[in-house]
Amino acid sequence: MRTRMLVTALLSVAVVTTSGMSTPPRGEVHGRFDRPRSGFAPATTALHEGSPRSAGLDPDPIRAATRQLAAWTRQVPGREHPMYGGAVSLLAHDGTIVSREAAGYELRYADGEGTELPPGRREKARTDTIFDLASMTKLFTSIAASQQIEDGAIELRAPVAEYLPEFGVHGKRDITVRQLLTHTSGLQAEVQLWKLPPERRIPHVMELKPTSPPGSGYRYSDPNMIVLGELVERVSGKPLDEVVSERITEPLGMDDTGYNPPRSELHRIAATEYQTSPYRGMVRGRVHDENAWSLGGVAGHAGIFSTVDDLAVLGQALLNGGSYRGERILDERGVRRLMTNYNTEFPEHSHGLGFELDQRWYMAGLSGPRSAGHTGYTGTSIVLDPASRSMAILLTNRVHPSREWGSNNPSRVALSQGLAQSLAVEPRRGDTAWFTGSSSTPATLSTDSLGGTTGEVDVSFDAFVDTQRDTDGSDRLAVEYSTDDGRSWHPVTLEATGPGAPEEPRRTLAGSGHRAWWKVHGSIPADRSAVRVRWRYSPDERYVGRGVYVEDITVTDRDGVLLAGERQPGRLRADGWLPRVR
Incomplete structure (x- = not known):
């Protein structure tokens, strides 16, 4: 209950929201929200285990956020079902992993109606559970394309049809690579490739007709990234999964990240949806997205599986300006392009190359002009905040057993907000x-x-x-x-x-x-x-x-x-x- 209190009484209370937190020395930016840093973290910054206090953070907001994430695996007021079967989260600041938590189950239900498996057959989520990232795959495709830009094989402002001539039909001759990456191409939001014969799926995407003039507006579009994946394959001469493996995941040591995970890892993979159209039963270990599934599990818009620890390595590499433990996947200019807003004409849709920017609806208090990230339909998200050199990663299987059970946006907000509130804002003048x-x-x-x-x-x-x-x-x-x-x-x-x-x-x-x-x-x-x-x-x-x-x-x-x-x-x-x- 909100009460009216004299300030003197409040100041005498021993425990407030920041109590127990070790205060950094004046002038130190460690753990500070009100002293944003420019540029990138030192390239030598490597992830290591620690506690919130060791990183100069208040542990209470972090604990509150992770407790809430766990509670949502059980029940949510006003909802008929839990928010998700299971969740794994990771928070890091200045290279210190300050929280890594798992809750709920990676496998909980037997069918699409929500019939729970017997307790002995349910499988608990673990901190190393592998999740289907869904649209977070777009970040890997964007990095792969940026590597080709860095190599000079792709020009950001060039028409896509210069590389994929078959794309330049039905008014698409002037659509640029940048417009694909920023979702301003004018292409439609979705396609249903699984309903087409296999030999017609990619040609169908290439033959799409824009639904609005290129550059005239923002529309989040899976076809943009499907085309971009094909573009990376064409200029590199290799399949997309090989490009991602050879130039991103292998150099960074992301051993649990990739397309079409091996069946030997099935026991670690979070189940997603019980699908009936097309009929696939309980999907586990194969990509949830129907279009990516129809393309063999490898596509520019969806298909990658990963863990919170692997994603933290990628996140730290980007916060470091493209380098991690001596391996460089992009130069600093390339990372700046990923995090530069090219959509200033569309203020609510700030976007770098593939990365969403400054989206408070899931970045919460970590939002800022350079805050970059993405979400995935299966219930996943990553937020990178260069200004505080922090990251928040949330992996859930919110579509298990049905996508109709609702959104997990509140969980994304809770985690990002917990980390933001753990960062101090100090009085500037007095005490x-x-x-x-x-x-x-x-x-x-x-x-x-x-x-x-x-x-x-x-x-x-x-x-x-x-x-x-x-x-x-x-x-x-x-x-x-x-x-x-x-x-x-x-x-x-x-x-x-x-x-x-x-x-x-x-x-x-x-x-x-x-x-x-x-x-x-x-x-x-x-x-x-x-x-x-x-x-x-x-x-x-x-x-x-x-x-x-x-x-x-x-x-x-x-x-x-x-x-x-x-x-x-x-x-x-x-x-x-x-x-x-x-």
Whole structure:
């Protein structure tokens, strides 16, 4: 239950959200969210085991997230079924693996209706369980294509038809390689190749007619990546699975990653769906995606299986700028291309080469302009955050036994948010800041009566704002004042300065990805009445960022200081805000 508490009482509480966490020395960026780093991690950074505390992180949000992931293998309020049969997650920061957890089952059901196997025949998920990555395969295809760009075999801006002449029909002559990689080709979202004779499947994709002019919009499209896989094969002269093996997984030592896993590993592979159209029964050890299955299990859009540890190696190689343990799969320029937004014309669909960027709907508090990742239909996801040199990997079999059982997006959000909240945001000036927490309920921080005022009243404070980029007015910080003892409140127009701050005065503040403190000022009209001031945060109900912090609150009028928040904490009352003590 939310309660109204004096700040002095809150500060006396021994345990808050960051309690027990070892505080890094001032100036140290280890474990800090509010000191983003540019560029890549050192190429020598290698994964190693550790604890959240050893990496400068707060363990509590991480533990809460992984407990929630485990709970969702059992029941979910408001849903008839568990969110997924099993889940394996991995979190890493600065090369330290701070969490690796498994929950639930890699095999749980006997049929598509959800009939559970007897306990003795169920197989528990383990940290080395192999999962069908589904559309996360697109990342491997994109890296393989980027390697060919780096080698000079492919030109990013060149028409695809230069390499695949049969593709240049039905208005596709000008579609470029870049448009395939950024899903701006105009091709349709899906095809149903398994319904065609084998010899017609790839030709059918090549003969597709765009449903919109190339470059005119964003549409996520499996055919884009099917074509790209064919392009990699054509210019390399090798099958796609060989290219991925020889140039990505083998150099990086990703022994559990690849297409069409051997039957000898079936006992480690998570089951997916019980398929009836086409009829395949309980799919396990073979690709779930029907199109990839119809293409022999190897395709540009789906087909790869992997583990959290193998994916962590790939993730660290990319955070390192393309190199891991002396093996380089891309140069730094190539990795920057993967994480550069080519879709600035389509703001909600930021996209690098194959990698999605800044997608808060699954990256949560790790979102930022360079945050890169992808999801997979089977329930998988990876988030790479170069700004904090962190990664969050979640592998589930949410389609086991049926895709109709629903999405696992809340689990993706929970894991990314847990890691984001474990990274510290420190007070910039004093020893205390006020934090909105991770709740999706509104929060207010209010002054007591500041007495009668003379002249215009100035309100100033420092703010750290990391919220959802809203379109409906939610997930914003507002400052308001009252001259009738809180019966009515009026907005204060705010001017903020600092990286990512709005350029014009605003009545509310929101921001995403800049990860910087702002200096904020606002003015209250001259009125001799006693005045109160409050900071009101209205979060988005679905997706929250790292949150909002305020500190160094100062209120003055013509005669001097009415409130000095750092020296007079007892004059602030919190409802939903928490103290963050250095």
